[in-house]
Every structure is written in structure tokens, then in C-alpha cells.
Amino acid sequence: MIIAVDGPAASGKGTIAKALGRHYGLPVLDTGLLYRAVGLSVLKAGGDPDHEADALAACGFDDAILGDSALRSEAVGSLASRVSVHQVVRDALVQRQRDFATQPGGAILDGRDIGTVIAPDADAKIFVTASVHVRAERRYKDALAHGGHPDMDSLIADIQARDTRDMSRDHAPLKLAEGADLLDTSDLTIESAVQRAIALVDAQLEGRPSGVTR
Ligand SMILES: Nc1ncnc2c1ncn2[C@@H]1O[C@H](COP(=O)(O)OP(=O)(O)O)[C@@H](O)[C@H]1O
Ligand SMILES: Nc1ccn([C@@H]2O[C@H](COP(=O)(O)OP(=O)(O)O)[C@@H](O)[C@H]2O)c(=O)n1
Numbered sequence: 001m002i003i004a005v006d007g008p009a010a011s012g013k014g015t016i017a018k019a020l021g022r023h024y025g026l027p028v029l030d031t032g033l034l035y036r037a038v039g040l041s042v043l044k045a046g047g048d049p050d051h052e053a054d055a056l057a058a059c060g061f062d063d064a065i066l067g068d069s070a071l072r073s074e075a076v077g078s079l080a081s082r083v084s085v086h087q088v089v090r091d092a093l094v095q096r097q098r099d100f101a102t103q104p105g106g107a108i109l110d111g112r113d114i115g116t117v118i119a120p121d122a123d124a125k126i127f128v129t130a131s132v133h134v135r136a137e138r139r140y141k142d143a144l145a146h147g148g149h150p151d152m153d154s155l156i157a158d159i160q161a162r163d164t165r166d167m168s169r170d171h172a173p174l175k176l177a178e179g180a181d182l183l184d185t186s187d188l189t190i191e192s193a194v195q196r197a198i199a200l201v202d203a204q205l206e207g208r209p210s211g212v213t214r
Pocket of ligand 1: 014
């Protein structure tokens with residue numbers, strides 16, 4: 001069984017993917033980490049994330065970088081968004097994601113193009129979203145909790161810039177996949193968002209109407 005979880009930054013897709021993983025007993029891949037690893041590798045190599053050849057060279061990153069805490073920053077999220085517009089970068093990462101998706105027993109992947117490109121035949125697809133303001137507030141709280149000094153206006157600007165780039169790029173843009181259910185977490189607690197996600201997945205697996213426009 002493959003479950004695809006897509007959505008914009010800080011919508012809660014990672015939280016939901018992990019909770020679904022625990023609920024259904026499936027391994028979870030945060031595919032954004034792969035793009036973040038490419039973005040951070042370009043930076044470390046002194047390359048230009050907007051330059052296709054520099055971004056492609058960074059796709060051969062050492063997996064040790066996946067454990068680097070620097071990957072989680074909004075700055076690296078922005079670099080990831082810039083390298084991910086290049087088709088050559090997406091091609092370099094696709095097999096690793098498909099291998100994870102098709103492992104025996106099934107898997108859950110979260111990202112931007114799981115339901116559209118990586119696993120278009122997934123058994124269940126959820127598109128998680130939330131208002132820009134709510135998403136920026138979540139990032140704000142995360143940064144405070146980690147001892148940072150976040151600025152709400154720049155967080156909003158970063159998220160909007162990333163949304164625009166991710167949704168308007170030519171290759172694998174962020175969009176609602178065919179057959180995906182929309183889950184807006186703006187007014188939901190984590191617990192209720194997770195319960196709603198489980199209900200949506202169960203309904204899709206059983207072929208029941210979810211009560212949500214597809
Ligand atoms: N429904 C929710 N209500 C409140 N906070 C949430 C909710 N979902 C996620 N969060 C918090 O928001 C932050 C971003 O969530 P995360 O799952 O990492 O988002 P994404 O993977 O979409 O970037 C985390 O601190 C997480 O605990
Ligand atoms: N499947 C994916 C996952 C991430 N990405 C890119 O990588 C960036 C970082 O993704 P992420 O999932 O780690 O970001 P957050 O939603 O956690 O902020 C995104 O803004 C996308 O540009 C992508 O293009 N395709």
C-alpha cells in the first residue's frame with residue numbers, strides 16, 4: 001500500500017505522514033529532505049542553486065548530510081525550492097523515491113509531487129494545506145522553541161515566495177493530484193488533523209466517498 005501526502009511548507013504534511021506511518025505500520029520518507037540535501041550541498045560547494053549544472057553536481061550528496069540539523073532551516077528550504085525547479089535534479093532523485101514507495105509492504109511519502117509524479121497510482125492521496133498566516137506562525141513557534149529570533153514578516157515572505165516557485169515551476173509543480181483529498185489544517189489541532197487524515201485514507205482505501213470534494 002502506498003500513501004501519498006503532498007502540500008506546501010508547514011502545512012503539517014510531515015506530522016501527518018509520520019502519524020499515518022505509525023497508524024498503518026508503514027515506513028515514511030520525507031522527500032523534501034532529499035531536495036534540502038541537494039540545496040545544502042550546492043551551498044557547501046560554493047555553487048549556484050539556480051545553475052542547473054551546479055545543482056546536478058550536488059545530487060551525488062553523501063547520505064550523511066541527511067542527518068545534518070542545518071537541513072531543517074528555512075534558508076535551506078529556500079535553496080531546496082530553487083534546485084528543485086531543474087528537471088535534471090528531479091530526475092536524479094526520482095528512482096530513490098520510487099524504490100522507497102514500491103518496497104514490499106508499502107510506504108508513505110510526503111512532498112510536493114508524490115501523488116502526481118512519484119506515485120500517481122498510490123492507494124491513497126492526501127493534499128495537506130493551511131493558510132499562509134497559520135503556516136508562518138507554526139514556523140515562528142518552531143524557531144522560538146529552537147532558540148531562534150524569528151521575524152513574522154520575513155517568514156510570511158519566505159513561505160509565499162516558496163509557494164509561488166513550487167506551484168509555478170514547469171516540472172512537477174505543487175498541485176492537487178487527481179484523486180487526492182484536500183485536508184486544510186488551519187483550524188485543526190495536530191490530533192484532529194491526524195484523525196481526519198486517517199478517516200480520509202480509510203475512505204479512499206475502501207472506495208467510500210470521503211465527503212470532501214476531490
Ligand atoms: N494541525 C496542526 N496544528 C498546529 N501545529 C501543527 C499542526 N500540524 C503541524 N503542526 C506543527 O507545525 C510545524 C510544521 O509541521 P510539519 O509537519 O513539519 O509541516 P510540513 O512537513 O508540511 O513542513 C511543526 O512544528 C508541527 O508540530
Ligand atoms: N517531493 C518534493 C519535495 C520537496 N520539494 C522541494 O523542496 C523544498 C523543501 O521541501 P520540504 O518538504 O522539506 O519543505 P517543508 O514543507 O518542510 O518546508 C520545497 O519547497 C520544494 O521546492 C520538491 O520539489 N518535491
